Amino acid sequence: MCTIKLGGNMTRFKRDFNFDDNFIETVAYNVIKYRKLNKITQEQLALDIGVSPEFIRKFESTKGSEGLSLSSLYKISIVLNTTMDKFFESIEDKE
Secondary structure, rough: OOEEOOOOEEEEEEOOOOOOOOOOHHHHHHHHHHHHHOOHHHHHHHHHHHHHHHHHHHHOOOOOOOOOOOHHHHHHHHOOOOOOOHHOOOOOOOO
């Protein structure tokens, strides 16, 4: 922890956090998981959220390295009837 002295009587402390560098891969894995649990194809999901089937295929096959907007994730959560926090849950056992 690092102490930073600011003007006046204010002192700030640099806090340590453990950020998951692979969170996008986690999101991609969970999108696949919940899509399959809901028995929805990539094509149907793409149609429902207004993107191309290729976009969904790329996102899933590259484990998220193609990226996904917050707006798209929100729409996916609605279509899959899944709260957005579920997409960020840790992956216990990758298949």
